[in-house]
Amino acid sequence: MNKMTIRDLDVKGKKVLMRVDFNVPVKDGVVGDDTRITAALPSINYVLENGGSLILMSHCGRPKGEKNMEFTLKPAADRLAELVDAKVTLAPDVIGPEVKTLVDAIQPGEIVVLENVRFYKEEEGKGCTPEEQDAFAKELASYGDVYVSDAFGTAHRAHASMAVVTKYIDQCAAGFLLEKEIEYLGKTLEAPEKPFVAIIGGAKISGKIDVVTNLMDKCDAILIGGGMAYTFYKAMGKDIGGSLVEEDKIELAGEILKQAEGKGVKLMLPVDNIVADAFSADANTKTVGDSIEDGWMALDIGPETIKAYCAEVAGAKTVVWNGPMGCFEMAPFANGTFSVCEAVANSDSISIIGGGDSVSAVKKSGVADKMSHVSTGGGASLEFMEGKQLPGIVALTDKA
């Protein structure tokens, strides 16, 4: 990587403003999977051990510019406090006089975690002017002498704390996690061994469906599952009942299907599904084919689909997987995800799993150590794989 790294910084006595990705699953105020927090520890400990103090910034979820405490970083800050040998204080806000006072008083070896940066619309830059976003970023920049980004999972977002704050700090370096992810993904995906199979699922349809277009030129097969599948169903004129769909992506899904046919790419969709009459672990369920009646929603791929997807994976030499095959957090809808996990783990392939929830699923299934690389970024690893420049990396200082 031709960017400055944390090793190039002198952090002694300095305030280090570090962007991390603590967008972790939280249930009842407790972190469910702390992979993204532990993954940032090498950079965090490096600063503390070398005499610096840390001001950490992250988002959690999508509060859309509102101070909605459902998305507080408190659970993440609490978990961090258990993992480091340092005083950790959660700031009551992201910017403002109270935060300034806390940051001014910070001592070497201490950590202040700012509240969720997405409590401000200026973070994403939607619904505000570029000048307002700049002012927000400038205030964030005023907290640090140097800047480190270790938020690989968010590197594809050109947000204030990732790609604007860097205009106002001279030295902006990559942390150990960011560096490791880029090196691994770059090396592996430059010339992937074939057959190359991509598995795309999950719920963030608008963020990932565009990636499918570009994957067609690289992959031999693309397996679509999870909430992503039903926008494709809709494009094919199939009934989807109350399943997840993004109306404004139906047209694109239709184009992708046509392109795949034209290019001879194997684009696979579920042939059967587990449907439920409510979004709940206690719902009534049944297995149906590729048509979903009103009053039912598809929450997992069915047994025939599992068989077909596992067979495809078994013959692969490279597998990239982002997005669960179903709502694995609820036991009745976990079979698809866990079965595909097993198949990837048992295959003779280089396997790269990315995405907050996908990683959580792989860990839950107990086979994470059999994967070649568990990436902290889902959307970020997919965009990197497409060959796109990630704004959170572009913004860092070039190596001298």
Ligand SMILES: Nc1ncnc2c1ncn2[C@@H]1O[C@H](COP(=O)(O)OP(=O)(O)O)[C@@H](O)[C@H]1O
């Ligand atoms: N059929 C489905 N309908 C609704 N949500 C789904 C479905 N399949 C999977 N999901 C949900 O998708 C979420 C993960 O999606 P996403 O954020 O895109 O993945 P990742 O975090 O791995 O990038 C999970 O919480 C899961 O419950």
Ligand SMILES: O=C(OP(=O)(O)O)[C@H](O)COP(=O)(O)O
């Ligand atoms: O969880 C994340 O992305 P991922 O689900 O694609 O891995 C990152 O924290 C980015 O979050 P965002 O997709 O709300 O910008």
